[in-house]
Amino acid sequence: MSLYVMKFGGSSVGDTERMKRVAKRIAEKQDEGHQCVVVVSAMGDTTDELIDQSKLLNENPPAREMDMLMVNGEQISMALLSMAIHNLGRDAISFTGWQAGFRTEAVHGKARITDIHPERVKKALGEGKIVIVAGFQGMTDEGEITTLGRGGSDTTAVALAAAIDADFCEIYTDVDGIYSTDPRIVKNARKLKEISYDEMLELANLGAAVLHPRAVEYAKHSGVPLIVRSSFNYNEGTVVKEEAVMEQGVVVSGIAYDKNVARISILGVADHPGVLARVFGSLAAHQIDVDIIVQSGGQNGEADFSFTVGLSDRERAIEVLNKTRDELPFRDITFEDNLVKVSIVGAGMVSHPGVAAQMFDVISDQGVNIKMVSTSEIKVSCVIEGGKLQEVIRALHTAYNLDTEEQAFVGGPETRR
Amino acid sequence: MSLYVMKFGGSSVGDTERMKRVAKRIAEKQDEGHQCVVVVSAMGDTTDELIDQSKLLNENPPAREMDMLMVNGEQISMALLSMAIHNLGRDAISFTGWQAGFRTEAVHGKARITDIHPERVKKALGEGKIVIVAGFQGMTDEGEITTLGRGGSDTTAVALAAAIDADFCEIYTDVDGIYSTDPRIVKNARKLKEISYDEMLELANLGAAVLHPRAVEYAKHSGVPLIVRSSFNYNEGTVVKEEAVMEQGVVVSGIAYDKNVARISILGVADHPGVLARVFGSLAAHQIDVDIIVQSGGQNGEADFSFTVGLSDRERAIEVLNKTRDELPFRDITFEDNLVKVSIVGAGMVSHPGVAAQMFDVISDQGVNIKMVSTSEIKVSCVIEGGKLQEVIRALHTAYNLDTEEQAFVGGPETRR
Numbered sequence: 001m002s003l004y005v006m007k008f009g010g011s012s013v014g015d016t017e018r019m020k021r022v023a024k025r026i027a028e029k030q031d032e033g034h035q036c037v038v039v040v041s042a043m044g045d046t047t048d049e050l051i052d053q054s055k056l057l058n059e060n061p062p063a064r065e066m067d068m069l070m071v072n073g074e075q076i077s078m079a080l081l082s083m084a085i086h087n088l089g090r091d092a093i094s095f096t097g098w099q100a101g102f103r104t105e106a107v108h109g110k111a112r113i114t115d116i117h118p119e120r121v122k123k124a125l126g127e128g129k130i131v132i133v134a135g136f137q138g139m140t141d142e143g144e145i146t147t148l149g150r151g152g153s154d155t156t157a158v159a160l161a162a163a164i165d166a167d168f169c170e171i172y173t174d175v176d177g178i179y180s181t182d183p184r185i186v187k188n189a190r191k192l193k194e195i196s197y198d199e200m201l202e203l204a205n206l207g208a209a210v211l212h213p214r215a216v217e218y219a220k221h222s223g224v225p226l227i228v229r230s231s232f233n234y235n236e237g238t239v240v241k242e243e244a245v246m247e248q249g250v251v252v253s254g255i256a257y258d259k260n261v262a263r264i265s266i267l268g269v270a271d272h273p274g275v276l277a278r279v280f281g282s283l284a285a286h287q288i289d290v291d292i293i294v295q296s297g298g299q300n301g302e303a304d305f306s307f308t309v310g311l312s313d314r315e316r317a318i319e320v321l322n323k324t325r326d327e328l329p330f331r332d333i334t335f336e337d338n339l340v341k342v343s344i345v346g347a348g349m350v351s352h353p354g355v356a357a358q359m360f361d362v363i364s365d366q367g368v369n370i371k372m373v374s375t376s377e378i379k380v381s382c383v384i385e386g387g388k389l390q391e392v393i394r395a396l397h398t399a400y401n402l403d404t405e406e407q408a409f410v411g412g413p414e415t416r417r
Numbered sequence: 418m419s420l421y422v423m424k425f426g427g428s429s430v431g432d433t434e435r436m437k438r439v440a441k442r443i444a445e446k447q448d449e450g451h452q453c454v455v456v457v458s459a460m461g462d463t464t465d466e467l468i469d470q471s472k473l474l475n476e477n478p479p480a481r482e483m484d485m486l487m488v489n490g491e492q493i494s495m496a497l498l499s500m501a502i503h504n505l506g507r508d509a510i511s512f513t514g515w516q517a518g519f520r521t522e523a524v525h526g527k528a529r530i531t532d533i534h535p536e537r538v539k540k541a542l543g544e545g546k547i548v549i550v551a552g553f554q555g556m557t558d559e560g561e562i563t564t565l566g567r568g569g570s571d572t573t574a575v576a577l578a579a580a581i582d583a584d585f586c587e588i589y590t591d592v593d594g595i596y597s598t599d600p601r602i603v604k605n606a607r608k609l610k611e612i613s614y615d616e617m618l619e620l621a622n623l624g625a626a627v628l629h630p631r632a633v634e635y636a637k638h639s640g641v642p643l644i645v646r647s648s649f650n651y652n653e654g655t656v657v658k659e660e661a662v663m664e665q666g667v668v669v670s671g672i673a674y675d676k677n678v679a680r681i682s683i684l685g686v687a688d689h690p691g692v693l694a695r696v697f698g699s700l701a702a703h704q705i706d707v708d709i710i711v712q713s714g715g716q717n718g719e720a721d722f723s724f725t726v727g728l729s730d731r732e733r734a735i736e737v738l739n740k741t742r743d744e745l746p747f748r749d750i751t752f753e754d755n756l757v758k759v760s761i762v763g764a765g766m767v768s769h770p771g772v773a774a775q776m777f778d779v780i781s782d783q784g785v786n787i788k789m790v791s792t793s794e795i796k797v798s799c800v801i802e803g804g805k806l807q808e809v810i811r812a813l814h815t816a817y818n819l820d821t822e823e824q825a826f827v828g829g830p831e832t833r834r
Contacts, residue, residue, distance in 0.1 A: 016473040023474075050493070056433040057440075058500040065503065068511050069496035072489040076467070079486035083475040086482065094485050099560060120560070143516060143537070 002167040003125070004029060007039040007135065007157035011174045012231035013077050014044035016084075022172075022231060023084035026130060030090065037121060037131045037164065039157040040081055042073025063108035067137075067147045071097070074134035074153070082132045092130040095120060097137030098145065100160065104138035110149030113138060116163035125164075133160060151212020158215045162222035169224050172231035173210055177238035178203065180402040181255040185393050190404045192238045195253055200226075200240045202345040202379045203256050216240065251355055252346040252400035255393055261291075261339045261383060262314035263306055263371060266321065268331025271303040278328055279321065280307075286320050288313045292341075292374040292383060302331075306372060308383060311337065339371065340389045343381040344396060356380045362399045366391050419584040420542070421446060424456040424552065424574035428591045429648035430494050431461035433501075439589075439648060440501035443547060447507065454538060454548045454581065456574040457498055459490025480525035484554075484564045488514070491551035491570070499549045509547040512537060514554030515562065517577065521555035527566030530555060533580035542581075550577060568629020575632045579639035586641050589648035590627055594655035595620065597819040598672040602810050607821045609655045612670055617643075617657045619762040619796045620673050633657065668772055669763040669817035672810055678708075678756045678800060679731035680723055680788060683738065685748025688720040695745055696738065697724075703737050705730045709758075709791040709800060719748075723789060725800060728754065756788065757806045760798040761813060773797045779816045783808050 006026060013019045029036050050069050054061050061069075078094040085092035101117035124131045135153025138146050148155055154171060161169035175183075178200065180190040195203075197220035204213040210228055219226050219240065229237025269275055276295070283290055288309055295305040309317050318333055342363075349355045356373075359380050363370055368391075372383040384392065397403055423443060430436045446453050467486050471478050478486075495511040502509035518534035541548045552570025555563050565572055571588060578586035592600075595617065597607040612620075614637035621630040627645055636643050636657065646654025686692055693712070700707055705726055712722040726734050735750055759780075766772045773790075776797050780787055785808075789800040801809065814820055 016470060019474060053433060053493075053497060054500055057436060057497055058504040061500040062503055065496050065499045065509075065511060068499070068513075069493060072493050072496075075492075076470075076486060076489050079482050079489075080470060080474055082482045082485070083471055083478040086479055087475040092482075094482060096485075096562075099562075145513075145516075 001033050001035065003035045003037070003164065005037045005039060005157050005161040005164075005166045005169045006172060007153060007170065008041065008081075008172045008231055009153065009174070010041040010044055010047070012172050013040055013081065016080070018231075019043070019077075019081055019084050020087075023081060023088055025172075025231065026085060027088045027090055030130060035125050037125065037133065037160060037166065038081065039133050039135045039153055039160065040074060040077040041135050041153040043077050043080075046073040046076065064144070067108045067145055070147050071134065071137045071145055074136050078132045078134045085130055085132075090130055091128060092132055093124045094132040094134070095124075096134050097156070098139035098143075100131075100133040101163075102138035102156070102159075104140060104146045104148070106140040106142065106144065106146070108144075108146055111138060111140075111146035113148065113155070113159050116159060118160065118163045121160070121164060151214050154212045154215030155218055158218045158222070158224055158226065161224045162218070166224065168227055169219065170227045170229060170237070171211060171215075172229060174230065174232060175210060175228075176230045176233070176235050177228050178210060178240070178254070180253065181393055181397055182257070185390050186397045186403070188403050188405065189397070190402050191235075192253060193236070194239045194241065196347050197240060197242060198378055199253050199345050199347055202343065202376070203254050211240070250346070250401065251348040251352045252344045252396075252402065253348075254345050255396050255400070255402070256343045256345060257389060257393060258341045258343075259386065259389075260310050260312075261308050261341045262311050263308050263336045263339055263383060264314065264317055264321070265304060265306040265334045265336075266330050266332075267304045267334065268302045269305065270329055271301050275303075275328065276305070278324065282320055282324055283309075283317055286316065288317050288320065292372050292381065294372050294374075308339075308341070308372065336371070338386045339383055340386040341381050341383050342389070342392055342396070343379050344400065345379045346400075347378050349379070350377050358399060359396065362395050363392055366395055368392055418450050418452065420452045420454070420581065422454045422456060422574050422578040422581075422583045422586045423589060424570060424587065425458065425498075425589045425648055426570065426591070427458040427461055427464070429589050430457055430498065433497070435648075436460070436494075436498055436501050437504075440498060440505055442589075442648065443502060444505045444507055447547060452542050454542065454550065454577060454583065455498065456550050456552045456570055456577065457491060457494040458552050458570040459487075460494050460497075463490040463493065481561070484525045484562055487564050488551065488554045488562055491553050495549045495551040499547075502547055502549070507547055508545060509549055510541045511549040511551070512541075513551050514573070515556035515560075517548075517550040518580075519555035519573070519576075521557060521563045521565070523557040523559065523561065523563070525561075525563055528555060528557075528563035530565065530572070530576050533576060535577065535580045538577070538581060568631050571629045571632030572635055575635045575639070575641055575643065578641045579635070583641065585644055586636065587644045587646060587654070588628060588632075589646060591647065591649060592627060592645075593647045593650070593652050594645050595627060595657070595671070597670065598810055598814055599674070602807050603814045603820075605820050605822065606814065607819050609670060610653070611656045611658065613764050614657060614659060615795055616670050616762050616764055619760070619793070620671050628657070667763070667818065668765040668769045669761045669813075669819065670765070671762050672813050672817070672819070673760045673762060674806060674810060675758040675760075676803065676806075677727050677729075678725050678758045679728050680725050680753045680756055680800060681731065681734055681738070682721060682723040682751045682753075683747050683749075684721045684751065685719045686722065687746055688718050692720075692745065693722070695741065699737055699741055700726075700734055703733065705734050705737065709789050709798065711789050711791075725756075725758070725789065753788070755803045756800055757803040758798050758800050759806070759809055759813070760796050761817065762796045763817075764795050766796070767794050775816060776813065779812050780809055783812055785809055 082094040104111035135156040226240040499511040521528035643657040
């Protein structure tokens with residue numbers, strides 16, 4: 001007998017028919033002799049509908065009241081799913097975030113979990129019940145209701161799995177698992193049997209939308225084995241764990257891309273200490289996240305440097321920088337929008353020099369210019385022109401021996417989101 | 418400065434436009450210098466939609482999970498209303514039932530309030546905030562979420578008003594106040610300026626759907642003055658309080674009717690002690706509510722008696738009685754369905770003998786047979802054939818000097834329910 005936390009996302013419980021299927025799936029897990037704690041997201045479009053209603057009343061609603069509104073989406077799911085399980089003759093009990101013991105910091109809209117007191121969850125499990133927990137929510141020490149922000153339900157599942165010492169945390173979604181790259185671009189993308197937390201973190205951060213980075217970080221921190229699999233079929237998923245077994249000859253595990261990239265260049269900056277700190281300090285003060293930073297420099301006491309931000313932050317970033325122009329003299333600011341960041345990720349890279357060089361070769365062979373490069377121990381990212389993204393990804397996929405003969409399963413009635 | 422509890426029902430917050438109107442109304446009350454605590458029901462059809470969804474998953478869902486589902490209706494209303502108030506530049510804060518301190522017995526679907534700890538409500542009022550509380554819900558000492566059942570939001574409002582020592586509890590609805598009878602039947606029904614708790618209780622119990630009897634009982638018990646008024650206009654409502662000032666010459670305050678009446682007669686029952694107890698004990702054991710009981714009797718050691726039950730209970734009541742036939746010998750059971758109960762209510766009756774006799778006269782003058790009679794200090798009820806209900810009510814209304822020259826305001830876009 002193992003203890004499973006099973007997390008079902010919004011499209012998996014998108015309507016009452018799908019919810020019945022999920023209930024059946026949970027009952028089957030119980031029939032195999034396991035204990036089940038289930039974390040659910042809001043049904044399909046519920047969250048969007050609630051946001052739409054709020055906008056009609058207040059374009060800029062207070063974050064506290066927004067949390068009071070949003071938590072109902074998950075709470076409706078959880079109660080309905082519990083009823084569907086009862087309908088199969090099983091005993092189930094649903095808990096809100098605070099009932100399941102989730103305590104968070106006193107921040108609305110994106111609170112971090114500070115502590116979990118899962119006594120009620122454990123007691124119900126001890127009574128043979130299937131426990132359903134609303135994802136994405138918690139409570140402060142003062143009894144204020146909070147939400148965990150993007151990826152909150154994944155995080156709920158992983159954190160709860162750690163708190164109750166679950167054997168596995170299964171993330172059910174509308175794709176079959178983690179693929180070597182986006183199966184919409186490469187039809188014979190390889191489904192990974194295993195992947196390490198670190199690799200998954202890089203992939204999650206790099207735009208693979210299946211698992212939220214916060215959840216992966218939490219899993220890495222607590223050592224809970226994650227399984228990503230489809231709620232629409234019984235295929236084996238991908239296991240995310242500390243030390244993934246590397247397949248023979250696989251140096252690169254996956255290829256990710258991110259289209260949400262703008263490059264800003266500051267030209268002719270006085271090249272003295274503290275300049276970078278001032279530039280990026282002022283951007284951070286305006287909540288603008290900077291990704292890759294490249295300094296090319298040092299002629300006549302002047303330097304140029306470039307960095308990337310999200311597309312929607314580009315205009316504001318330039319405004320902020322122009323305000324510091326006097327204080328921080330520079331000659332000019334330029335920007336470029338039609339870009340994409342392509343990354344290869346793999347724990348095997350560490351011991352294989354030349355992986356990056358091969359990537360640059362493959363990209364040039366496609367006649368594509370590399371604008372920026374950034375590396376870590378387990379990844380290489382290149383910012384390139386966006387026009388030939390698909391060709392580049394396919395070429396890299398082949399070059400790193402990731403192609404399989406099977407065609408990827410790209411999801412149920414909905415594609416990933 | 419007075420402290421008001423204002424309760425808005427489902428049709429008053431039926432959509433976002435109406436919710437804006439309610440927000441404005443609350444802001445106006447604050448502008449008059451008052452403190453406001455607002456109790457809201459679920460928006461329009463939300464409750465029905467949630468029930469419909471649950472039925473698709475489980476025809477007979479567990480009561481606990483039903484409570485977990487239903488409370489979201491009020492919680493969505495409360496958060497949206499708070500946002501609408503913020504949009505008017507006011508500070509508002511919404512609380513779930515448990516956050517507002519409502520403790521109930523451990524019963525699902527129709528819990529009674531055991532205790533209220535309104536510390537957070539009082540603190541927020543002290544900070545100048547408008548407080549919005551979700552109606553209809555509470556929590557047990559074990560942290561289980563409960564609902565209060567029918568009329569639960571009215572009860573929430575009255576109980577909270579008592580707990581925070583409010584000066585007034587205003588029940589906003591889609592009619593102008595309490596009328597001398599149903600304005601759909603009598604166009605020139607009189608809107609009552611004042612009515613006593615006891616009269617209101619009789620009217621509420623007798624089918625006037627504006628205020629739930631539980632809420633009136635609670636108000637009577639705690640002495641909170643209730644005001645029933647429309648959320649669609651600024652007309653003065655009806656004040657419900659301990660000692661209503663009687664208008665000159667008004668003996669009967671109102672006329673109520675109830676179409677949900679079936680009469681069952683048991684004929685030829687052995688006339689000895691304990692028979693009635695056995696009959697009504699077995700009905701009570703099956704949760705069948707009996708209203709009027711009339712025994713006519715005593716020939717040859719046999720008696721006949723008749724009683725009324727709700728229409729939907731009639732068939733089951735006869736089944737139950739037939740099962741006791743051997744143990745409790747009787748000759749026959751008959752029933753009659755096409756009936757209606759008409760009642761006159763008025764605190765003035767006590768000191769005016771002959772009010773009942775006048776009622777019987779007026780009914781006979783309409784050529785209508787009286788089947789059963791029941792009286793209390795402040796009401797007389799007659800069960801009559803249903804065919805001439807409207808004529809009987811109009812004749813009684815005139816006979817007791819209740820007609821006015823004004824035409825009643827029968828509500829906003831929706832009729833009462």
